[in-house]
Amino acid sequence: MTDKELHISKIENGTVIDHIKAGQCLNVLALLGIDGSDEESVSVVMNFSSSTVGSKDIVKIQNRELNQDELDVLSLISPNVTINIISNYEVSLKHRVQRPEYVVGVLNCPNRNCITNAKEPIESKFNVKDEVISCEYCGTHIEDVTQHLS
Amino acid sequence: MRECLITTKGLSREEIVEVLDHAEEIEKNPTAHYGSQSGKIIGLLFYEPSTRTRMSFEAAIKRLGGDSISMGPVENSSVAKGETLADTVRVVAGYVDAIVLRHPKEGAAKMASGFIDVPLINAGDGAGQHPTQTLLDLYTIRKSAKLDGLNIGVMGDLKYGRTVHSLAHAITKFDSQLNFISPKGLQLPDNVKYDLEKSGTEIYEYTELDDILSTLDILYVTRIQRERFPDEEEYRKVSGQYRINKKTLENAPKHLKIMHPLPRMEEISPEIDETKHAIYIEQAHNGVAVRMALLDLMLKS
Ligand SMILES: Nc1ncnc2c1ncn2[C@@H]1O[C@H](COP(=O)(O)OP(=O)(O)OP(=O)(O)O)[C@@H](O)[C@H]1O
Ligand SMILES: [Mg+2]
Numbered sequence A: 001m002t003d004k005e006l007h008i009s010k011i012e013n014g015t016v017i018d019h020i021k022a023g024q025c026l027n028v029l030a031l032l033g034i035d036g037s038d039e040e041s042v043s044v045v046m047n048f049s050s051s052t053v054g055s056k057d058i059v060k061i062q063n064r065e066l067n068q069d070e071l072d073v074l075s076l077i078s079p080n081v082t083i084n085i086i087s088n089y090e091v092s093l094k095h096r097v098q099r100p101e102y103v104v105g106v107l108n109c110p111n112r113n114c115i116t117n118a119k120e121p122i123e124s125k126f127n128v129k130d131e132v133i134s135c136e137y138c139g140t141h142i143e144d145v146t147q148h149l150s
Numbered sequence B: 001m002r003e004c005l006i007t008t009k010g011l012s013r014e015e016i017v018e019v020l021d022h023a024e025e026i027e028k029n030p031t032a033h034y035g036s037q038s039g040k041i042i043g044l045l046f047y048e049p050s051t052r053t054r055m056s057f058e059a060a061i062k063r064l065g066g067d068s069i070s071m072g073p074v075e076n077s078s079v080a081k082g083e084t085l086a087d088t089v090r091v092v093a094g095y096v097d098a099i100v101l102r103h104p105k106e107g108a109a110k111m112a113s114g115f116i117d118v119p120l121i122n123a124g125d126g127a128g129q130h131p132t133q134t135l136l137d138l139y140t141i142r143k144s145a146k147l148d149g150l151n152i153g154v155m156g157d158l159k160y161g162r163t164v165h166s167l168a169h170a171i172t173k174f175d176s177q178l179n180f181i182s183p184k185g186l187q188l189p190d191n192v193k194y195d196l197e198k199s200g201t202e203i204y205e206y207t208e209l210d211d212i213l214s215t216l217d218i219l220y221v222t223r224i225q226r227e228r229f230p231d232e233e234e235y236r237k238v239s240g241q242y243r244i245n246k247k248t249l250e251n252a253p254k255h256l257k258i259m260h261p262l263p264r265m266e267e268i269s270p271e272i273d274e275t276k277h278a279i280y281i282e283q284a285h286n287g288v289a290v291r292m293a294l295l296d297l298m299l300k301s
């Protein structure tokens, strides 16, 4: 870790989402449901110049771990992010996200007449294998996942 | 034959041909198949009105020696009390050997099939798909010509027309060309277009029938519904441009066949009925043989 990166904020336990595609950190926060209304302490670095990836965003969250669904959608917004789990001020675990074949329950189908928007006991399911993201039930495409987070 | 028939997207050419061949066999020698599914019961769950589809399924299962039970009008059923589709199909699946479902929401058949172990046939899901209509359409096309090497025009409401979506997907399995003729605003949905193009099919779109009519072998006409337009005047103006009468067909090839999933309103003038172009009544009749074939294959496995 360089001194340059250190000056941001050190957290004791939590998650650092690194290498976020520049400009996407607000969408990452939206995805995680972070809007400042909770007690979570969050720091955000926008357009940090990094020697390896050019410009990037970073999000650091105290006392929060991400679940698999959140990681899956993260992969759609910014495929190259690195998740660093911080324990006792140190990076204890580091992993990359993988684009899944499907995302379940995280996105809402924009088609109001889709069965997933009716009162039925099912979760939404989107096929993300191809370059487009399409509803498994009605086929409707989603252009911008950040507009359809449930 | 597969367990469930939800869309034509996943059907292979071989599976389609298998149903059509079996339907042909049944049509040639119907009595040989009477009784082949005796004792079998299918459940008809129609959440939307239907005459043809429902009656032809009933006729088909009865000719095979089986029977059908149905939910009756939605207003009088447990659905009116707020039961979910998931619960209804799970219960009915215990009474029958297969379920035929029509529902106003896109994706309903796909969802329902996930809750049950008996075969399910999608008889129309909102603006989604209507695969058994497509099988009888293909049967009709094959009978009057062949399925490859045709120039097919599909006209009308292509956006909400589920018969159009199913037909378009199915045609991509054959070597025929698809031309879409519709008013602006009622063109094929982007996701359908994407899938067609991805399957290697080139799509040709027109707003005027005249621009393509003289080259067509088949013209498949669908209804443009009043509800799709903000006002009566706009509806009259637009729908009037997509009507077929003797005058419209002046430049049509002699061998052109005109199809329609029915019911028709004013899209095809009755004066066409008498011409050699009209095959839509025969098309509707084919529904029984094709649904017999489908049920026979599905109930066997
Ligand atoms: N205790 C901490 N509090 C806040 N942020 C931290 C903490 N420890 C590390 N970080 C941040 O987590 C990220 C990963 O840290 P690490 O030390 O693994 O850097 P790195 O070697 O550059 O990793 P990479 O190879 O993934 O780029 C960096 O952005 C770093 O600033
Ligand atoms: Mg680094």
Ligand SMILES: [Zn+2]
Pocket (backbone or CB within 6 Å): A109, A110, A111, A114, A115, A116, A135, A136, A137, A138, A139, A140, B107
């Ligand atoms: Zn949907």
